[in-house]
Amino acid sequence: MTRETIYLVQAFLAGRGESLKADTPIPCKSAEGARRTAERLASSKAGVVAFSSSGDAEMGDYDDEPTVILRIGRLPAHFE
Numbered sequence: 001m002t003r004e005t006i007y008l009v010q011a012f013l014a015g016r017g018e019s020l021k022a023d024t025p026i027p028c029k030s031a032e033g034a035r036r037t038a039e040r041l042a043s044s045k046a047g048v049v050a051f052s053s054s055g056d057a058e059m060g061d062y063d064d065e066p067t068v069i070l071r072i073g074r075l076p077a078h079f080e
Contacts, residue, residue, distance in 0.1 A: 005054045006062075007034040012075065014046040020076055031069050038070050047073030 007028040012020040023045070028034040034050035041048045050069040055062030071079060 002056060002058070003054055004057055005052050006057075007031055007050070007052045007069075008066075009034050009037045009041065009048060009050045010079075011038075011041050011045040012047040012073075014074075020046055020074060035070050038072060042072040045073065047071075047075040049075055049079045051079075 007030060009026040009028060011023040011026075013023060015021045026037055028037055028050075031050075031052060034052070038048045038050035049071050051066040052069060053062045053066045068079065
């Protein structure tokens with residue numbers, strides 16, 4: 001089993017009322033790349049989170065809880 005770490009940025013748009021709508025996740029090559037991408041998107045989104053997850057890509061088995069790198073703006077409860 002080979003473990004790898006993936007880095008993602010998830011942005012959210014304001015929906016109706018207080019709801020948030022998720023954009024397509026953006027894969028990044030590193031934690032720093034994810035941080036920069038999140039900072040760049042923050043001015044045009046309701047919220048942005050950069051995070052990593054480790055696991056076995058072949059088995060599709062990743063950590064249950066991602067490691068949050070950066071949070072900006074309004075986010076769903078599971079990222080708080």
